[in-house]
Amino acid sequence: MTIEQQGTGSGHPTDQESLRFRRVSSRMSTQIYHEPNSSTSLAQEEEQSGSEPTRELRNTVFPMALKKAIRQVQQMQVPAQFNGGSWKQKRTKFMRQFKSNVREFLYFFSLWGKTLQKIGGNFGGGVQSYFIFLRFLVILNFVSFLLIAGFVLIPSIVFRSMGIKPESSKPDVSSECLKYDPNPQGLVVFYEFFLDLLSGTGFMEYSYMFYGYYNNTVIVTSLVGSNFFYNIPLAYLLTAVFYFAFCLICIIARMGKAARVAVTTGGSDVRSYSMIVFTGWDYGCLGSKATKLKQRNIYYRLQVDLEEERLRKHAASLTLCNKVTLYSLRVLMFFVAVGLIVATCFAIAHATSFSQEQSNVAGILGLVYTYLPSIVITAGNFLVPLLCDQIALLEKYPPSATVVVALLRTVILRLVSLGILLYTLWNQITCHENRDKCALCHYNHKNYQCWETSVGQEMYKLTLFDLLVSIALLVLVEFPRRMMVDHWSCKLTQWVGRQEFVVPSNVLGLVYGQTVVWTGALFCPLLPLINTVKFVILFYCKKITLFYNCRPALRTFRSTTSAFFFLAVLLFGWILALVVMIYSIAVIIDSASPNRIHPSFACGPFRSFFRMWKIVPETFSTLPEGTRDFLFFIGSQAFSIPLFALSGVFMCYFIALASIYGKSVAMLRAQLKLAGQDKQFLVKQIEKMKLLSPQHNEGEQD
Numbered sequence: 001m002t003i004e005q006q007g008t009g010s011g012h013p014t015d016q017e018s019l020r021f022r023r024v025s026s027r028m029s030t031q032i033y034h035e036p037n038s039s040t041s042l043a044q045e046e047e048q049s050g051s052e053p054t055r056e057l058r059n060t061v062f063p064m065a066l067k068k069a070i071r072q073v074q075q076m077q078v079p080a081q082f083n084g085g086s087w088k089q090k091r092t093k094f095m096r097q098f099k100s101n102v103r104e105f106l107y108f109f110s111l112w113g114k115t116l117q118k119i120g121g122n123f124g125g126g127v128q129s130y131f132i133f134l135r136f137l138v139i140l141n142f143v144s145f146l147l148i149a150g151f152v153l154i155p156s157i158v159f160r161s162m163g164i165k166p167e168s169s170k171p172d173v174s175s176e177c178l179k180y181d182p183n184p185q186g187l188v189v190f191y192e193f194f195l196d197l198l199s200g201t202g203f204m205e206y207s208y209m210f211y212g213y214y215n216n217t218v219i220v221t222s223l224v225g226s227n228f229f230y231n232i233p234l235a236y237l238l239t240a241v242f243y244f245a246f247c248l249i250c251i252i253a254r255m256g257k258a259a260r261v262a263v264t265t266g267g268s269d270v271r272s273y274s275m276i277v278f279t280g281w282d283y284g285c286l287g288s289k290a291t292k293l294k295q296r297n298i299y300y301r302l303q304v305d306l307e308e309e310r311l312r313k314h315a316a317s318l319t320l321c322n323k324v325t326l327y328s329l330r331v332l333m334f335f336v337a338v339g340l341i342v343a344t345c346f347a348i349a350h351a352t353s354f355s356q357e358q359s360n361v362a363g364i365l366g367l368v369y370t371y372l373p374s375i376v377i378t379a380g381n382f383l384v385p386l387l388c389d390q391i392a393l394l395e396k397y398p399p400s401a402t403v404v405v406a407l408l409r410t411v412i413l414r415l416v417s418l419g420i421l422l423y424t425l426w427n428q429i430t431c432h433e434n435r436d437k438c439a440l441c442h443y444n445h446k447n448y449q450c451w452e453t454s455v456g457q458e459m460y461k462l463t464l465f466d467l468l469v470s471i472a473l474l475v476l477v478e479f480p481r482r483m484m485v486d487h488w489s490c491k492l493t494q495w496v497g498r499q500e501f502v503v504p505s506n507v508l509g510l511v512y513g514q515t516v517v518w519t520g521a522l523f524c525p526l527l528p529l530i531n532t533v534k535f536v537i538l539f540y541c542k543k544i545t546l547f548y549n550c551r552p553a554l555r556t557f558r559s560t561t562s563a564f565f566f567l568a569v570l571l572f573g574w575i576l577a578l579v580v581m582i583y584s585i586a587v588i589i590d591s592a593s594p595n596r597i598h599p600s601f602a603c604g605p606f607r608s609f610f611r612m613w614k615i616v617p618e619t620f621s622t623l624p625e626g627t628r629d630f631l632f633f634i635g636s637q638a639f640s641i642p643l644f645a646l647s648g649v650f651m652c653y654f655i656a657l658a659s660i661y662g663k664s665v666a667m668l669r670a671q672l673k674l675a676g677q678d679k680q681f682l683v684k685q686i687e688k689m690k691l692l693s694p695q696h697n698e699g700e701q702d
Contacts, residue, residue: 111135115543121296123501123546126304129563130503130510134539137514140250141532144243148525151239153208155230159217173601177441180449180602182206198464199370200457210457211523212450212603233605233615237585240522244578247518251571258564276301311398326396333391340387341413344380345420351376352424359447373458374465377417381512385410385505404565406504411569414512415576418519422580425455430597442598450603452523452584459520459527466513467534474541482549498551506542507566510535511573518577522584585612 060067112135120128182205196202206213219230276298318326351372358369388409392402429451431438438444448454478499485493517531599606606612620628633639 111139112539119543119546121292121294123300123550125301126503127501127546129566130501130506131539131542133507133563133566134510134535134542136250136254137510138532138535138539140247141514141517141528141535144246144521145526145528145532147243147246148239148521148528151235152214152232152525155235156208156214156217156232159219159230159232160215164217164219174440177445177601179445180212180600182212182450182453195364195367198461199367200460205453205457209460209524209526210453211525211605212453212600214525214605216605216608231615231619233609234619236525236605237612237615240581243521243528244518244574244581247574251567251574255564255567255571258567261563276305308398311396330395333395337388337391337409340384341409341416344384344413345416347380348373348376348417348420349424352421353428356425356428356447371461371465373421374462377421377462378465378469380417381410381414381509384413385508389502389505407508407565407569410504410508411511411572414508415515415573418512418515419576421458422455422519425458429454441601443600445602448600450600452600452604456520456523456527459516460524460530462516463513463520463527463530463534466509466516467537470509470538470541474545478545478549499549501542501546501550508569511566511570514570515573515577518574519580521577522581 062070112131116128116131116135119131182201192202196204200210204210208214214236215232217232219228281294281298355369355372358366360366361369385406388406392406395402395405397405426432429444429448431444437446443451481496482498485496485498513531513534517527520527598610599612601607606615609615620631623631
């Protein structure tokens with residue numbers, strides 16, 4: 001007797017029939033026992049009744065073409081309505097269409113939108129996330145330059161063109177500390193201009209590019225019955241503070257967006273398969289080319305998930321001996337990577353000291369000495385990550401974990417190398433080895449007449465040298481390698497092959513470049529503009545390299561988690577630059593002597609102050625009494641303590657809310673898991689019924 005006969009003969013439905021009857025009965029019960037509330041308005045009832053056929057049509061199992069035909073017939077049969085409900089529906093439809101049109105309009109004017117879509121289709125979301133990150137930095141630097149230009153650069157140009165002289169007040173120091181003449185005297189050889197352009201000296205040093213050219217100009221005039229007041233030193237300082245705050249807000253906002261995407265996609269969970277298959281398609285793709293690109297993108301995402309699942313199963317099947325061997329190897333490789341980073345830091349420190357000692361050498365050799373720290377830093381940032389990538393292959397991490405480990409090692413190397421450079425400069429400026437040089441001006445005035453400009457020059461050279469190295473690698477290394485691999489068939493070229501676009505090292509190059517700009521923005525105000533041009537050129541260089549010289553990576557990774565990690569690494573760079581800015585602005589007392597590190601007395605907008613931050617309280621003292629009392633009240637304990645307590649209450653509330661949402665999400669995921677298990681059970685039962693149905697047909701024929 002077959003299953004159907006058992007179910008009908010016994011009078012009790014089977015599991016499949018009980019599930020179907022239960023679903024139908026629940027639907028009928030909702031239709032029978034549903035009674036509208038007496039307080040429901042007529043417009044709401046008509047709106048609900050109008051959406052009833054649409055809801056029933058969605059629940060049917062008709063083909064999509066038949067559903068569209070039924071929907072068109074229903075729309076033709078709907079009578080004209082002139083109530084509030086139909087007006088609300090039209091308004092909702094109009095707003096939805098308007099938002100869609102605005103989104104399409106903005107996408108048309110988005111920077112490199114089609115290029116990013118093409119990159120994602122050919123090389124996956126991981127490589128695409130690098131170029132999206134690069135576009136974000138381009139926009140961030142350009143907006144930052146507009147901020148600096150609007151409040152510092154343009155007013156300085158206007159006041160200087162009007163012939164307004166800076167304040168004549170001078171600090172009570174020796175006249176030796178007030179000497180500063182960066183312009184060369186006499187005739188200058190032509191190639192010296194090119195050397196000055198590369199090193200930031202000569203005509204470049206005394207320009208709007210660097211800190212030393214800005215004056216301590218304060219304008220107080222009467223215009224049409226009102227007083228006009230503009231303080232260049234105050235604007236210079238507050239613009240730098242707001243520049244850092246603006247960058248932090250942009251990073252945090254983008255990190256929140258990336259975190260929401262990572263949580264929504266489920267991370268590395270198996271549910272991502274169904275999400276990619278059923279919700280990953282973009283129905284806005286027009287044309288066969290865009291469709292193929294989207295198909296390739298989905299293919300790469302599935303490839304990443306399958307590879308991580310395979311490695312996860314392989315890690316679960318390891319024995320205890322294999323696990324001990326693997327973890328011992330990882331610890332050994334960790335110490336090897338740390339040793340490489342420490343050796344690079346020692347090389348950078350010695351190169352910086354030697355470069356500062358040879359700063360008086362002129363000509364081409366002097367340019368080489370000037371760029372020696374940049375050369376050593378670039379060489380270390382190029383060689384050590386390559387060795388760390390080979391180390392990561394031995395550690396056998398999953399693809400996403402490999403990216404994270406490589407990023408951590410590279411970011412530690414780059415940020416520590418930049419910190420070593422700044423620390424070595426600090427030792428030279430503060431006369432750490434010979435205190436007698438700083439006894440007169442409280443800093444090494446003999447070698448650094450304007451030490452802020454010297455720090456800005458180092459950051460300028462690092463930024464420029466990084467761009468020159470990227471262009472040189474494209475022309476001298478990557479194109480010849482591609483040509484040799486394509487046109488010279490031998491075992492060596494087959495073993496070398498085309499290069500892969502390694503995302504971690506490229507991303508850390510961007511983070512390093514942006515950190516250099518943040519560090520030097522206080523001393524080189526036009527550095528964000530230079531970095532904007534640099535990143536635009538870098539975008540097209542990397543695009544050419546990607547499409548003409550690179551092959552798809554053998555080991556891909558997840559773009560959702562990597563995008564969040566890129567921004568987290570960028571935040572670490574911002575923190576390092578913030579420490580440098582706070583050190584430069586606030587009062588820093590050397591632990592070995594009572595001498596303070598003062599702003600340069602011979603240049604810059606803070607030449608008459610013993611510290612940069614002193615301009616803020618002095619400007620507040622000139623404000624009206626009511627404004628001054630209000631600002632001091634904001635900074636007092638009577639305001640800060642209640643504000644801190646209120647912030648703590650809001651933080652606890654949002655933490656509790658996030659915990660509740662997290663538990664709800666966990667419950668919904670558990671329900672989805674159970675629903676998936678039910679569907680698997682039903683599929684197995686259907687397969688059993690298909691296997692038994694031929695036997696049932698043979699029994700009826702007999």
